[in-house]
Amino acid sequence: MNSLEIKRQNGNVPKSLPGQDHxxxxxxxxxxxxxxxxxxxxxxxxxxxxxxxxxxxxxxxxxxxxxxxxxxxxxxxxxxxxxxxxxxxxxxxxxxxxxxxxxxxxxxxxxxxxxxxxxxxxxxxxxxxxxxxxxxxxxxxxxxxxxxxxxxxxxxxxxxxxxxxxxxxxxxxxxxxxxxxxxxxxxxxxxxxxxxxxxxxxxxxxxxxxxxxxxxxxxxxxxxxxxxxxxxxxxxxxxxxxxxxxxxxxxxxxxxxxxxxxxxxxxxxxxxxxxxxxxxAAISDYNAIELVRTMDKACRGIRTYLTPELGGNVYIDANTGKLQSYTVAYLETVANKALEDMEKAGELSGYEAKIDPEQDVLSTSTVEVVIKNVPVGVIRKMKVKIGYVKSL
Structure with a gap:
């Protein structure tokens, strides 16, 4: 009888994963x-x-x-x-x-x-x-x-x-x-x-x-x-x-x-x-592989978004000498963007980027950004209490 036989083989075609964490x-x-x-x-x-x-x-x-x-x-x-x-x-x-x-x-x-x-x-x-x-x-x-x-x-x-x-x-x-x-x-x-x-x-x-x-x-x-x-x-x-x-x-x-x-x-x-x-050290903030990798990813992302702002202008309140509120809000939003993406992906529990408007940028040409991240926890131990009772 006529027949056609097809054999499936593994061609070892590499899979494509999103991002670059791999x-x-x-x-x-x-x-x-x-x-x-x-x-x-x-x-x-x-x-x-x-x-x-x-x-x-x-x-x-x-x-x-x-x-x-x-x-x-x-x-x-x-x-x-x-x-x-x-x-x-x-x-x-x-x-x-x-x-x-x-x-x-x-x-x-x-x-x-x-x-x-x-x-x-x-x-x-x-x-x-x-x-x-x-x-x-x-x-x-x-x-x-x-x-x-x-x-x-x-x-x-x-x-x-x-x-x-x-x-x-x-x-x-x-x-x-x-x-x-x-x-x-x-x-x-x-x-x-x-x-x-x-x-x-x-x-x-x-x-x-x-x-x-x-x-x-x-x-x-x-x-x-x-x-x-x-x-x-x-x-x-x-x-x-x-x-x-x-x-x-x-x-x-x-x-x-x-x-x-x-x-x-x-x-x-x-x-x-x-x-x-x-x-x-066991008591360090970076005492596990995932804590180091998470911070590395945050730093890479922040650098990606903030680097284009280098050489740009910031505006000063002429009456107080402080950074204008809209300048502060804009730069905080830019700094937060990578962290927002990570939180959506479940890689951070929370984040915050803050810029002090009192900075004397006219003298230093430097804007200091303070970023705080809340990491994702890991269950390393569980304690379960179990026993008999007369009623629930």
Missing amino acids: VSGMIFYVNEADIPEDFKAEAVQAVSTIDAAEALGITSDATSWAARVMHYQLSEVFRINNGITLYVGIFTKPAAHTFAELATVQNYADGAIRQFGIWDGLTELTKENVTLLQSQADALDLNNAPVSVGYAPSLKGGYQALPTDIAGAAPRVSVIIAQPGGTNDTGALLFAEATNKTTKNAVSCIGVWLGHVSAAAVHESISWVKKFPSGISLPAFSDGTLVRSVDKAWLEKLDTARYLFLTPIVGVSGSYWNDSHNMD
Whole structure:
């Protein structure tokens, strides 16, 4: 009989997401011999599908262990967020880091990158490297290209040797110590291969982290259980230790030290981020990834609306020397526009821009604007009281 058979296939056509909150960068530090040829010619490439990565030599069957790790991480990014816009930079692991490569990749993307994932699985974690990452991120912020950074180093000394004094002054840096532990998980198999060679290099879950952060609205915590499952059934630390085998006191110690790892939740399948920590002080206004990302978006938006006003005129009340009320009202409206958009999108609970009309603009040519934002809260704990009563 005559027949026509049609088979639907996945063409890996990248999805289009609104805005630029999903624009991301991924940096890999590897040995020079493990850099694919295309990246030796051009260290940074736009890679927004796994097909594009494979065409550039990052494949799952590469002879290089590092190339297979890179393929695994990128596969995880696209599994979590197939609408991401991603720039990948592959660089030779230096004897001593400066992390100047963040600026290299950000410049390639014309400042559009909002978050970086960094795989540094050949390098053991140090406080100095976290400080250097924060310095590079601060420099990008000064150039109006602020970013949040997820850093995945090696845990060669084991999770019990992790320093607990790193947090305090690095709000733009989160340290990821998570890794898959299931025997059939690609990441766990890659780690077993490295361990068999006695290198103990970390595989990590930096791809999951970057997928989640890029998919989250700026005000959302990646620890939101309902929205951000990891897809990893058996989580481990980057030294291969299964989380389920670690005493609760140690988990609390690592959480207090503000590391990010995946943990199972009783009664819920899968695993989830312990929180959305960064390496800032626990009492800081910017102690979570979503607080930094929300403020970054507000600053970018305010800059977009207020910059065209530079060089413009303001009018002064000839009798009092104060700014005219209509000038104040206009500039406050302009400053509020980006925040109004964010509140409508649910990214802020409230906002206010105020301009003091008493300012002596004729002498200083400077208008000072004071902006206050009310953030969106995150449920980190719930307390439920339950008991029997004779009647309701």
